[in-house]
Amino acid sequence: MAARRQCTAKTPSEGEATLALHIRGHREIPPAAEQFAFGAHLGRKWRFDFAWPMRRLEALSGRRLAVEIQGRQHGIKSRMTADHEKLNVAQALGWTVLQFSPRQVKAGLAIDVLRSIFLDEGDLVDILQRRAQQC
Secondary structure: OOOOOOOOOOOOOHHHHHHHHHHHHOOOOOEEEEEEEEEEHHOOEEEEEEEEOOOOOOOOOOEEEEEEEOHHHHHHHHHHHHHHHHHHHHHOOOOEEEEEEEHHHHHHHHHHHHHHHHOOOOOHHHHHHHHHHOO
């Protein structure tokens, strides 16, 4: 009897696991779809680390929101090219994609930005500028 190939889920990176915990710790932020697949209608199998596909955000002109945690593997030249294609297509499809490093996630920047978006707690640009200087 031939062995069946098992489909295994991607193990979250440390940055992804940390952001997932931060999101779960803030009830006011709606649950995110983790490893959200998109692009199948284009023959692609892309995934966002976190996505809010049905949530229309006034602060982002009704665009859908996704978050990507950019670890070291994203610095590889071939990976960077693929990431650029993915992000360009995502934006053309109406997604707002926020990117954070694992260091920024650990420092709380990602959750601060998400709180700002979902709770309209302040000026997003101001939060990004202040927190980027700290990271």
